[in-house]
Amino acid sequence: MNKIHSNQLFCILLLSGAWSVICIPALSGTGQILGIAAACLMQILFCLPMLALAKQQGSFEKMIRSHKILGICYIAFFLLWGAQGFVQLWDVAPAQLLPTSGKLIAAILITLTCIYTSSCGLRATARAAPFVMGLFFLSIAVLILGAWKRIDLSRIALERTGFWDGVQIYNALSGELVIAFILLDKIKIKRSLAINSYLLSKAAFCILILFLSITVSGRLTELTDYPFFMLTTLSQPLQGQRADALYILVFVMLYIMHITLQTGVVGHLMEILFPAISRYASPASLFIMLLLAWMTNLPTTQGITSIALPVLAFLVPLLLRTKQFAKSIRKQHSETEFRNYDQEHFL
């Protein structure tokens, strides 16, 4: 795979994460805001082993070459996560009033688009990300502009409950950390800046949505499945006309980035593990994701990512880094012994 830049990594991670955030079901109180902030800090600590490991470029590639089963585990995670994404799309589609004759048609159209986008490679995804980011920021600006007049701070009630919910939900939305671990291998400079900016920006975006949902939608938030879409419906920047249909554009673009990123990473892993069949990896993985989503009803949030995230994005890098560290200590030790031996016998 080709090298990508740290600002591109930041963009793709944030956009993929933003899609998960706008699909958060049931957000409610200030306790959750604190939970999200705590989860964000926890994730910054989570990322230390992978950042330390990424200093030696190519270490992830070397690791999955020697432990193919681990590589397959990563592929399986992305397939399940992608399938979960499709399930999420089907659930969210009615809230977005997509103008297609059925949610399956919408999924098929997106899959067809993703077949092309993933065939362009991860580097194309990285290059496309800043453009989508521009549109994303614009939509957030429109959202804030529309919400501004309706913010009612009296709707904020300080609660202690929901803290653990916040931690749990936020961690479940952070599958991008696994992607970050894989792609950090391809970043030359400013790795920690990219990761930390992503973590902080995503947490800030999540807290912003939560804050606006509480202060604008109030108790309506509890009645809706997807607070973000309720928020867009209530926040209209212009009096005479509605703007919520414009979020369909952002929604579609974020979703395609989200799925393309996953299929792109699967393609990259397949290229390392099974180069002979890597050409078909992206369309095949899309098909498997769609099939999995259609055949099973995967849990939309707390399921796969909550279990996989600590293992694939924290434990594996930690073990690898420990192994590397032990190896370097052993090497240092043997070098010292050799030098001592030299000094004793030859000098």
Place this chain on the structure above:
Amino acid sequence: MNPADLSEDYQKKAIPAHLEESIALVRQIAQNSSDLLINPITVGGIHCAVCGCEGMFSTTIMTSLIIEPLTGIPAQSSSTDLFSHIQEKLLLSLDRPVVRNYGDFFRLLHSGFVILLAEGQSKALAFGVQGYEKRSISDPSGEENILGAQEGFVETIRTNMSLLRRRMKTPLLKFELSQIGNLSHTDICLCYLTDRVPPQLLRQIKKELAAAKLDTVLSTGYLQAFLEKCRGSIFDSVSLTQRPDVLCSKLLEGRVALLIDGTPFAIVIPKLFVENFQTLDDYNYKPFYAAFSRWIKYLAFLLAVLLPAFYIAVSMHHPELLNSTLLLILTKAEAEAPLSLPVETIFVLIMYEIIREAGLRLPKAVGGAVSIVSGLIIGDAAVSSGLISTPMLTMVAISVIAGFVTPDLNAPITILRILFIIAGGLWGLFGIGLLGMLALYNLAATENFGFPATAPLAPFVARSMRDVATRVNFRKMQSGNFTVEEYYEQNS
């Protein structure tokens, strides 16, 4: 000699020492072509022949610079002495290569050289006295500007080289002439600044040109295909220019240009997407106005591609985006139109493309008539008869006019506009979002010799924003020795 084998046989065939035999071979290879001129002449007591191609050399120059000095040469003991005398004591022409085979003989002959054959010599002397008819330098009709030079490239490669040299009097500007095309032997010239060009770019371009096996090269399109490495992209990754001043500015940024004899356009490699929005006039206006006009161009591009599609998507699928007054106007207009909105829009766009094609190929006088018929008669009649609705026609007209702002993007704009209309008509903003991502990925995947078309936005180069997001003045612009090498993305 079998004419079919001719092209391969004569290329390396040596010139025989016997003059009669040599002339016979020339006639045979040329198959007694009517434009071949062979004049026997005695120079310094040695039997010689002067060969030329009718219409390719200047008779006046040949008489005064070649024939008159040759007839004044004193008697020589042998043809070897004669050739030594000509080469060492006479300055007949600055460009006078020695020819040893018929491949070079005919290449030079057909390039306007006059060639002297002599009895007993297995080589010939060529003299550059080209004087064929050519178009004089005129306005670059495809790249008009207000404050820049009014000189454009012409069809003659050497004139184009001189146009560049006049603007860049540095020895760092290098021209590399070579021939391409098995039959046409077209002169091509690679131009670059030796201190700025990325070496890997130059190396790869030369490799691609060497691999291009073509019979003829009659226009830039013949070689463009070999120089665009990214297949399937709807956006160009090499640019064309008709202006020597624009080309100089590209060379200054480390790009490579290719001049082709017989075409008034230069190919510039690589091309970035943002270059479609840059014109020479931007650098002549005050920075604040140049920046404003650049943002107008970005907006015009978006309008050209998306406006009709958004109109259809909003009218058909998302009417809540419109205010009540606008909604009533549109509903009334569309209720009276017999065709559905997407069909109506595509019909108008296809009509426009037909009229445009007709206007392009016709003589100017008839072209004017086409404009009157299309604009006044068809346009007015179609609206008054109720065949097409006025709001839709307005949207299409704005979109088409916006497309004129970025003429280099005409082809992708035309295709994308129609595709977006179909997507917007079928699936509203959802469809536009899907197609938007396809187009964005297509652009993001476009790269040429390792230079991404999306640079300097992705990969982001902050320093380049001074000529993308805005246009700073030349005090700042000239600092830093910027070259395109900064955008190069190496494959791991």
